[in-house]
Amino acid sequence: MIKFHIGRTGKILLLFVLFGLLLILFVILSIVYGSVQIPLQDLVNVLLRHGENIVYNKVVWDIRFPRALASVLGGAALAVSGLLLQIFFRNPIVDSYVLGVSSGATLIVAVLMLTGFTLGIGTIPSYLLSAGALVGALAVVLLIVAISCKVKQVVTLLVIGLMIGYICSAVSSILVAFAEKENLHNFVLWTLGSFSGFGWDEVIIQAIAGGVLMVIAYLFCKSLNALLLGENYARSMGVNIRILRIFIVLISSALAALVTAFAGPVAFIGLAAPHLARLTLGTSDNKILIPATIILGALITTLCDFLARITFSPVELPISAVSSLIGAPIVIVLLMKRRTSL
Secondary structure (H helix, E strand, O other), rough: OOOOOOOHHHHHHHHHHHHHHHHHHHHHHHHHOOOOOOOOHHHHHOOOOOOHHHHHHHHHHHHHHHHHHHHHHHHHHHHHHHHHHHHOOOOOOOOOOOHHHHHHHHHHHHHHHHHOOOOOOOOOOHHHHHHHHHHHHHHHHHHHHHHHOOOHHHHHHHHHHHHHHHHHEEEEEEHHOOHHHHHHHHHHHHHHHOOOOOOOOHHHHHHHHHHHHHHHHHHHHHHHHHOOOOHHHHOOOOOOOOHHHHHHHHHHHHHHHHHHHHHHHOOOOOHHHHHHHHHHHHHOHHHHHHHHHHHHHHHHHHHHHHHHHHHHHOOOHHHHHHHHHHHHHHHHHHHHOOOOOO
16 A cells, blocks of 8 residues: 655645635535525526526625625634734734724714714615714724834733723613614624625725735734744844834724724634634645634634524524634633643
8 A cells, every 4th residue: 555645735735726616616606506506507597607697696696795804804814813922922812802993983883873873864875874983993093003103011001901991882882772763773793703794895995905915914924923932032033022012903993993894793713713724734834824723713713604604594694693603612622632722
């Protein structure tokens, strides 16, 4: 019997191929299945612009394809955000919303939806909610960046970020207490997080802005690897720690803000994807981890969005609930299998 030996590099490449194929599979499933089931051959014809079925064309191009791409891009952005913050705080249980980004976005949306503050517009359009969420998230980002310039201890910055989140959540809770029933229902639905309602304009914004931010993050791989060995070692390697800290906070928070603005808070992805990347690939090298985290974040989010949509159709489940129910057991099993502490 001939035995084939696959080296470490070969194993990593094989896993990347596997992750990529699974991602493509889940994207196809997300487009094919739903209240209107589309045969695979008809899907091919629609994508090639040869489809004559008007319903299939509209469902694919206006609803399911942009939603599938949004879940891919959003999952990748949240995963990279979580990875950067885990490196920064040297804490494996940190995720992309730990600095209060989600709470800042939620606060502005609460003001818009619960107080009737619509800038003279009778009904709050989706673009106004997205713009408000982005403004709230970026306001917290700028505040955290300003604080990071003054604070030397990363633990202090983490606590301050948590406190900012608590303050925003407290104000949102006060608004909830005085809100009308209908407005409260819509607000609760927004806070559950969802990639439904995405159009091509939102997808293009996420692709350009998120893509640029993730590429920039990858260009800092060498500095991030040095930071893993401690700030003193990183300084000896010529890394400007102050600039690197600002960079990590800014990029990670901006990625989380970008997703939250359009999809609402989506939990667990930023925590689970970096863990899965480390455990499956067995490396801490960010040149490998960042691409792997991008693919795994996109894969997990696409799968969870698909299951949230079809499990109890026509009722759509919160994607954060599905991601936690699926991702948490997988991480636990892998951690128990490795029997190592991250």
